[in-house]
Amino acid sequence: MKKFKMNLKILSAMTLGVGAVILLLNFIFLSAYPMVYALVNVAGAVVVIGIPLLYKFNQFKKIRVIEELFPKYLNDIAENISAGMTLPQAMRSAANIEYGVMTPYVREIASKVSWGITFERIMNDFAKKTGSKSMKRNVQTIIETHRSGGAMDTIMRSVAQSLVELEKIKKERSASVYAQMINGYLIFFVFLGVMIGLSSVLVPAFKMGEQTQDLQTVFSEIFRALIIVQGFFAGLSIGKMAEGTLIAGIKHSLVLVVIGYSAFLMFG
The missing domain is CATH 1.20.81 (Receptor-associated Protein)
Incomplete structure (x- = not known):
C-alpha cells in the first residue's frame, strides 16, 4: 500500500476548506456579535493562511x-x-x-x-x-x-x-542584526499605537451626527487592514534581515498580525 505523503498543495486545499466552513458558520450564527465575529474571522484566516505558512516554515527549518x-x-x-x-x-x-x-x-x-x-x-x-x-x-x-x-x-x-x-x-x-529586529518590532508597535489612537480618539472627535457611526466603521476597517498589511510585511522584512530569507519571516509575520489584530479589536 502506497504511503500517503502530505505536501503543501494538499495541506493548503484542506485548510482552505476548513477555513471556508469556519467563515461560513461564523457569518450565519455569529454576525450579530461583532467582537466574537471578528475574532472568529481571525481564527479562520489563521487556519487558511497560517497553517500552510507554518508548514512551509517547518520545511525551511528542516532544510x-x-x-x-x-x-x-x-x-x-x-x-x-x-x-x-x-x-x-x-x-x-x-x-x-x-x-x-x-x-x-x-x-x-x-x-x-x-x-x-x-x-x-x-x-x-x-x-x-x-x-x-x-x-x-x-x-x-x-x-x-x-x-x-x-x-x-x-x-x-x-x-x-x-x-x-x-x-x-x-x-x-x-547576531549582528538582532538590534535591527528589535527595532522592527518597536516600529510596528508604535504604528499599532498610532492606529489605535486614531481610531479611538481622533475619529470620534469628528462629530457629524448620524454619519459619525458610519465614519468610525469605515476608518476602523481601513486601520485594521493597514495593521494586517504592516504586520505581515514587517515580519517578512525582519526575517530577511535576520536569516537572509523571506521564509524565515513567516513566524514574525504571524506574531505581528495576530497581536496587531487582537489589540485593535480590544482597544481600537
Whole structure:
C-alpha cells in the first residue's frame, strides 16, 4: 500500500476548506456579535493562511538543519576513506551514525549504494529530496570531482570546511542584526499605537451626527487592514534581515498580525 505523503498543495486545499466552513458558520450564527465575529474571522484566516505558512516554515527549518549536518556527514565519509575504505564502503559505514533529521536520507543513500545505483544518481536524488538549492550546488561539486577522478576524501573535507565557514558567517550575521529586529518590532508597535489612537480618539472627535457611526466603521476597517498589511510585511522584512530569507519571516509575520489584530479589536 502506497504511503500517503502530505505536501503543501494538499495541506493548503484542506485548510482552505476548513477555513471556508469556519467563515461560513461564523457569518450565519455569529454576525450579530461583532467582537466574537471578528475574532472568529481571525481564527479562520489563521487556519487558511497560517497553517500552510507554518508548514512551509517547518520545511525551511528542516532544510537548514540538514545543511548544518551535511558537513559532519562529509567529514565522516572522508575519515572512512582515509582509513582505507572505498567510497561505497565509506557511505555504508556512515549510515551507522546518527544524524538527526538527516538520518533517513543517509540510510537511504546506503541502501542505494548496496543496490548498485551509481554515485551520481544517488547524490542527485539526495539533493533533490532535501529541496535545498545550496545542497544541490554542493552535491554537484562533489559529483564533478568524482567524475574527474579526484581524491574524494580531500574534496569532501574541503566542501565540509567551506560549509562550516558559511554557517558561521550566517550565525554572525543573525547576531549582528538582532538590534535591527528589535527595532522592527518597536516600529510596528508604535504604528499599532498610532492606529489605535486614531481610531479611538481622533475619529470620534469628528462629530457629524448620524454619519459619525458610519465614519468610525469605515476608518476602523481601513486601520485594521493597514495593521494586517504592516504586520505581515514587517515580519517578512525582519526575517530577511535576520536569516537572509523571506521564509524565515513567516513566524514574525504571524506574531505581528495576530497581536496587531487582537489589540485593535480590544482597544481600537
